[in-house]
Amino acid sequence: MKMLRNISFGQYIPRESLIHNLDPRIKILSCLAIIISLFLITEFWGYLILGTFVMIGIIISQIHPKFVFKGLRPILFIIMFTLVIHLFMTEGEVLYQLSFLKITKEGLVKGLFISCRLFILILATSLLTLATSPISLTDGIERLLSFFKFIGMPAHEIAMMMTIALRFIPTLLEETEKIMKAQISRGADFDTGNIVNRTKNLIPILIPLFVNAFRRADELAIAMEAKCYRGGEGRTHYRELKIRKTDILTFALTTIITVMVSIVF
Amino acid sequence: MVSALIKIENLCHIYNQYKKNQIVALENINLEIKKGEFISIIGSNGSGKSTLARHLNCLLLPTSGNVWVDGINTRDKDKVWEVRQKVGMVFQNPDNQIIATTVEDDVAFGLENMGISRTVMQERVNWALQVVEMEEYKKCEPHLLSGGQKQRVAIAGVIAMHSSFLVLDEPTAMLDPCGRKEVIDIVKKLNREENITVIYITHLMEEAAESDKIVVLDKGKIALIGRPEEVFSKVETIKKLSLDVPQITELAIKLNKKGLDISPYILKVEDMVDQLCLFV
Amino acid sequence: MFIRLENVNYTYNLHMPFEAEALKNINLEINKGEFIGLIGHTGCGKTTLIQHFNGLLTPTSGKVYVEEMDISKKGIDLKLIRQKVGLVFQYPENQLFEETIFQEIAFGPKKLGLSEDKIEKRVREALKMVDLDYNLYAERSPFTLSGGEMRRVALASILSIRPKMLVLDEPTANLDPQGRNKILSAIKAIHNDFGITVVLVSHNMEKVAEMVDRLLVMNKGEIIMDGPPREIFAKRADDLLKVGLGLPQVTQCMYELKARGKDLYAGVLTVDEAGKEILNNIKKQIGS
Numbered sequence: 001m002k003m004l005r006n007i008s009f010g011q012y013i014p015r016e017s018l019i020h021n022l023d024p025r026i027k028i029l030s031c032l033a034i035i036i037s038l039f040l041i042t043e044f045w046g047y048l049i050l051g052t053f054v055m056i057g058i059i060i061s062q063i064h065p066k067f068v069f070k071g072l073r074p075i076l077f078i079i080m081f082t083l084v085i086h087l088f089m090t091e092g093e094v095l096y097q098l099s100f101l102k103i104t105k106e107g108l109v110k111g112l113f114i115s116c117r118l119f120i121l122i123l124a125t126s127l128l129t130l131a132t133s134p135i136s137l138t139d140g141i142e143r144l145l146s147f148f149k150f151i152g153m154p155a156h157e158i159a160m161m162m163t164i165a166l167r168f169i170p171t172l173l174e175e176t177e178k179i180m181k182a183q184i185s186r187g188a189d190f191d192t193g194n195i196v197n198r199t200k201n202l203i204p205i206l207i208p209l210f211v212n213a214f215r216r217a218d219e220l221a222i223a224m225e226a227k228c229y230r231g232g233e234g235r236t237h238y239r240e241l242k243i244r245k246t247d248i249l250t251f252a253l254t255t256i257i258t259v260m261v262s263i264v265f
Numbered sequence: 266m267v268s269a270l271i272k273i274e275n276l277c278h279i280y281n282q283y284k285k286n287q288i289v290a291l292e293n294i295n296l297e298i299k300k301g302e303f304i305s306i307i308g309s310n311g312s313g314k315s316t317l318a319r320h321l322n323c324l325l326l327p328t329s330g331n332v333w334v335d336g337i338n339t340r341d342k343d344k345v346w347e348v349r350q351k352v353g354m355v356f357q358n359p360d361n362q363i364i365a366t367t368v369e370d371d372v373a374f375g376l377e378n379m380g381i382s383r384t385v386m387q388e389r390v391n392w393a394l395q396v397v398e399m400e401e402y403k404k405c406e407p408h409l410l411s412g413g414q415k416q417r418v419a420i421a422g423v424i425a426m427h428s429s430f431l432v433l434d435e436p437t438a439m440l441d442p443c444g445r446k447e448v449i450d451i452v453k454k455l456n457r458e459e460n461i462t463v464i465y466i467t468h469l470m471e472e473a474a475e476s477d478k479i480v481v482l483d484k485g486k487i488a489l490i491g492r493p494e495e496v497f498s499k500v501e502t503i504k505k506l507s508l509d510v511p512q513i514t515e516l517a518i519k520l521n522k523k524g525l526d527i528s529p530y531i532l533k534v535e536d537m538v539d540q541l542c543l544f545v
Numbered sequence: 546m547f548i549r550l551e552n553v554n555y556t557y558n559l560h561m562p563f564e565a566e567a568l569k570n571i572n573l574e575i576n577k578g579e580f581i582g583l584i585g586h587t588g589c590g591k592t593t594l595i596q597h598f599n600g601l602l603t604p605t606s607g608k609v610y611v612e613e614m615d616i617s618k619k620g621i622d623l624k625l626i627r628q629k630v631g632l633v634f635q636y637p638e639n640q641l642f643e644e645t646i647f648q649e650i651a652f653g654p655k656k657l658g659l660s661e662d663k664i665e666k667r668v669r670e671a672l673k674m675v676d677l678d679y680n681l682y683a684e685r686s687p688f689t690l691s692g693g694e695m696r697r698v699a700l701a702s703i704l705s706i707r708p709k710m711l712v713l714d715e716p717t718a719n720l721d722p723q724g725r726n727k728i729l730s731a732i733k734a735i736h737n738d739f740g741i742t743v744v745l746v747s748h749n750m751e752k753v754a755e756m757v758d759r760l761l762v763m764n765k766g767e768i769i770m771d772g773p774p775r776e777i778f779a780k781r782a783d784d785l786l787k788v789g790l791g792l793p794q795v796t797q798c799m800y801e802l803k804a805r806g807k808d809l810y811a812g813v814l815t816v817d818e819a820g821k822e823i824l825n826n827i828k829k830q831i832g833s
Binding site for chain 2 (some may be wrong): 001132170171222224229
Binding site for chain 3 (some may be wrong): 308309310311341357411438439441442443464467468507509511513514515516519520523525535538539541542544
């Protein structure tokens with residue numbers, strides 16, 4: 001828990017790289033383009049090209065691949081699970097049989113195909129979150145969502161909520177640790193018991209935490225009003241988002257690759 | 266040209282009026298705050314000091330009576346934002362007034378709300394951080410700062426808005442002695458060098474000792490008002506109001522009563538030492 | 546001997562990027578019935594130290610003994626230790642969660658497995674110790690109270706487990722003078738009437754000095770002074786000021802007069818003591 005306090009929240013790893021310095025909107029849209037084309041591709045070659053493209057991006061970002069693969073670990077289970085399901089559940093030409101379990105050629109191909117898709121999906125989104133600071137991402141999302149203001153999309157409000165959440169996560173984690181220690185000091189036990197007991201034992205942490213969070217929200221709202229906050233109308237931005245040549249080129253490159261790959265493969 | 270001032274006229278504030286749990290928080294408050302003044306409002310919990318503070322920037326409106334800020338009546342709905350720009354407020358909890366993920370973004374928050382242009386914002390943010398001596402923490406994340414540093418950031422956020430009044434509602438209550446000193450030093454600096462009018466709310470006497478005028482509230486009414494020396498010399502009244510008198514002042518009064526020729530109006534240890542040197 | 550720390554060192558995030566040494570070679574003995582004040586800057590290690598008293602933290606090296614039991618050994622029932630050593634953190638009102646004050650104070654005894662009758666007895670006892678009327682408070686929600694009252698309820702919820710030692714981290718933080726005096730008198734009474742060993746961590750030199758028999762001063766993870774407050778103020782005021790800790794105002798006054806060559810005793814703790822010392826000095830001069 002203490003370690004969490006010292007490191008910035010989120011996967012973000014600061015570096016001075018081309019990828020890091022790209023406009024977050026471009027990065028988000030590029031990531032989306034890659035994800036969409038992942039679902040349109042029907043042949044392995046497509047995945048090979050896209051996968052290589054993303055790996056090149058990772059190299060340019062100067063982030064050590066070990067951080068990227070760290071992000072894959074939690075998903076590894078899902079990928080394995082998907083692979084196994086497809087291996088054994090698809091009908092077709094049987095390659096190997098172990099009593100009632102059949103591994104088919106079609107199953108193998110399909111399983112590997114979907115695993116590749118997931119793999120590259122995680123790589124692309126990891127690259128996005130590793131190379132873009134949370135506040136930058138929030139800015140990017142807000143600007144992109146504001147295109148939809150005309151249909152009533154509360155872009156500013158969503159961005160404000162995200163910013164406040166990011167700001168308070170470390171603080172609330174600290175608070176949780178304090179509450180846990182206080183309750184342990186008067187006999188609370190969070191380690192023993194079955195699932196039902198352990199959930200009940202969380203009440204002495206959750207209630208104070210919620211009360212605390214609500215009180216903070218109240219005080220924060222008053223502080224915001226005192227600083228003339230009145231919603232998104234008429235607000236200016238301290239942080240600048242500028243589209244530069246590199247952004248345009250990167251976006252063009254990504255679009256071309258993803259469109260071509262989706263069409264050809 | 267009316268000199269910057271706050272005028273409080275027969276102010277009454279009742280919470281939950283006409284309901285069972287009605288509380289009269291303020292009763293008939295009359296007070297004038299002049300430009301450049303450093304005024305402290307002290308009182309125990311429930312005396313109404315926070316309620317009074319919130320009337321100064323339209324967070325609360327009077328149940329009866331009026332509050333005028335630079336000639337604007339706080340009841341004027343169209344002028345709320347103008348009042349809030351003039352009267353900046355810093356609250357007690359250092360964490361619950363920092364909203365952004367970095368120091369400079371938080372200082373810019375008020376300016377963004379006011380629709381200030383980016384170039385002006387950048388100038389003001391840099392200036393404000395310089396005044397509160399936090400420039401090197403510009404890109405820092407707030408949860409890594411100490412309490413005193415967080416309060417300084419909050420103060421920077423207010424002065425960046427070019428407020429002419431700075432209201433601080435028990436800003437050091439949750440800080441350690443180091444943090445307290447940081448905050449008080451910056452506030453005194455702002456009052457002296459930037460001529461910002463300071464309204465400082467506290468229950469700590471040593472802090473109030475630094476001001477030009479002290480207003481003591483008790484159960485919503487003004488119990489004492491005057492210069493620090495005058496107010497503190499009324500030790501018995503202060504103690505009856507469940508407030509403290511600085512140890513050194515109490516000692517001065519005690520020795521004075523016993524016939525020693527020293528002033529009963531001593532607030533600082535140095536002054537006491539200087540005076541006692543003549544006798545011991 | 547109630548608690549003994551032998552060569553205790555503690556490092557946060559050992560072997561990791563943000564490693565930080567918080568306690569260095571702590572050797573400390575706390576005896577039954579003592580009333581100890583623990584003073585030091587934020588970050589000097591006070592909170593880390595007290596968390597070793599009830600096993601929330603175990604030393605990186607060194608040993609902690611509670612009633613001669615080595616609490617860093619495997620298999621030690623820490624629940625037992627936590628019943629003996631009650632820790633009250635800063636802003637303890639943040640731990641309140643039950644529907645009624647009764648249930649809140651009953652939380653600890655319930656976890657100890659006591660019977661309903663015993664629990665009620667403990668709740669009544671604890672409320673009395675913090676000067677709150679059982680009939681007025683027991684059935685109320687803890688969230689309807691003032692800050693000072695909530696804090697006293699939180700204190701009661703530790704007292705109900707009948708600890709032999711009470712450790713309080715800044716019990717007067719953010720309380721107005723009235724609230725502060727109420728809780729300090731409760732703590733004083735707890736020590737005097739029940740013989741509970743008390744360790745009081747505080748920044749408020751003036752109040753702490755008046756109440757405690759023994760003062761522990763910490764700086765950068767080490768205990769640099771250990772003795773009766775008067776002695777420390779009389780002999781080591783220089784060192785206190787050097788590490789940036791203040792003295793009570795009256796003590797500071799006497800210290801500075803002494804520094805200017807005046808024949809005065811600097812070990813005063815209260816206004817009355819200072820007054821007496823000054824007047825005696827003047828009488829002596831007039832006499833001579």
